[in-house]
Amino acid sequence: MTKKIILSGIRPSGKLHLGNYWGALSRWLELQNNSAYQCYFMVADLHALTTGYDRTADLRSNTEEMVLDWLAAGLDPAKSVLFRQSDVAEHAELSLLLSMITPLGWLERIPTYKEQLRELAEREITTHGFLGYPVLQAADILVYKADAVPVGEDQLSHLELCQEVARRFNRLYGPVFSEPKALLGETPKVPGLDARKMSKSYGNSVELSDSPEILQKKVSQMYTDPKKIRANDHGHPEGCVVFALHKIYNPEYVAREAECREGRIGCVACKKHLLSLMDPALRPFRERRAALEGDRGAVWKVLEEGNAKARQAARRTLDEVKRAMGLA
Numbered sequence: 111m112t113k114k115i116i117l118s119g120i121r122p123s124g125k126l127h128l129g130n131y132w133g134a135l136s137r138w139l140e141l142q143n144n145s146a147y148q149c150y151f152m153v154a155d156l157h158a159l160t161t162g163y164d165r166t167a168d169l170r171s172n173t174e175e176m177v178l179d180w181l182a183a184g185l186d187p188a189k190s191v192l193f194r195q196s197d198v199a200e201h202a203e204l205s206l207l208l209s210m211i212t213p214l215g216w217l218e219r220i221p222t223y224k225e226q227l228r229e230l231a232e233r234e235i236t237t238h239g240f241l242g243y244p245v246l247q248a249a250d251i252l253v254y255k256a257d258a259v260p261v262g263e264d265q266l267s268h269l270e271l272c273q274e275v276a277r278r279f280n281r282l283y284g285p286v287f288s289e290p291k292a293l294l295g296e297t298p299k300v301p302g303l304d305a306r307k308m309s310k311s312y313g314n315s316v317e318l319s320d321s322p323e324i325l326q327k328k329v330s331q332m333y334t335d336p337k338k339i340r341a342n343d344h345g346h347p348e349g350c351v352v353f354a355l356h357k358i359y360n361p362e363y364v365a366r367e368a369e370c371r372e373g374r375i376g377c378v379a380c381k382k383h384l385l386s387l388m389d390p391a392l393r394p395f396r397e398r399r400a401a402l403e404g405d406r407g408a409v410w411k412v413l414e415e416g417n418a419k420a421r422q423a424a425r426r427t428l429d430e431v432k433r434a435m436g437l438a
């Protein structure tokens with residue numbers, strides 16, 4: 111049986127937080143451990159450049175920290191190909207070739223493009239590279255002829271663009287690509303400490319590798335129902351960060367919801383209980399990470415081996431692409 115090819119990537123922003131874990135990594139682990147799939151997982155460092163070309167000093171250490179987290183969480187180089195995008199030149203090469211057939215209008219209408227231009231208005235990102243972000247992403251996916259791409263909903267428009275570009279390529283040059291599907295899983299929502307979306311840039315994240323002391327401090331800071339002041343006040347778990355995490359870490363969260371609503375537990379006790387569930391859940395991760403941190407060279411060795419495997423697969427596609435386009 112030939113395995114289905116999976117590809118996904120994360121931009122290297124350093125240590126991963128619980129939002130990254132539940133939004134992406136936990137799904138990657140499931141796919142990796144399902145023998146029906148061959149997974150490629152990528153450090154999307156070229157994509158990091160599209161919005162951060164002027165702040166590259168931490169790119170290397172951010173890559174290292176992220177891959178340490180991957181390995182500590184259980185991504186296994188013996189099962190999955192773990193690699194760095196910029197080390198596999200075929201991504202850039204295919205991206206250039208695909209850019210020839212991608213109309214500007216397709217890129218300009220992508221919602222994330224317009225949104226980011228607005229949100230990152232203080233940065234000078236009206237660049238060719240930023241507009242071409244989804245073309246590069248299409249190249250990431252098509253260069254491995256991936257069958258499926260685990261992504262969050264925010265990435266769906268990029269996947270649609272990828273499918274359109276694949277179709278257009280096939281129409282122009284013959285059938286080289288099939289259309290990759292989005293794998294939209296049910297991932298739990300993980301709010302940040304202040305109830306906004308968990309994000310490094312908001313300073314509201316819980317890192318996977320936080321020490322027990324830091325975790326305790328962060329749990330104690332979590333936003334709860336502001337109307338619940340005394341322990342026996344009736345609470346509103348919707349919108350409460352502590353409850354959102356009970357939903358993930360407490361198998362009996364349904365009972366907790368009722369207790370909160372009926373004013374049978376206070377927020378301090380509820381937080382204490384959450385900490386007693388989260389701390390042991392994160393401990394094995396912390397321990398594996400501490401062991402891996404001792405040998406950072408090992409991270410780069412893992413990536414080098416992954417790069418070599420990725421290159422091999424990518425080169426095959428590129429040879430085919432160049433033949434189809436009349437370049438070989």
Ligand code: TRP
Pocket residue numbers: 117118119120121154157246247250251259260261265
């Ligand atoms: N754009 C993705 C994100 O910001 C990261 C990414 C880059 C990616 N290339 C990819 C995801 C290819 C899936 C497939 O999350």
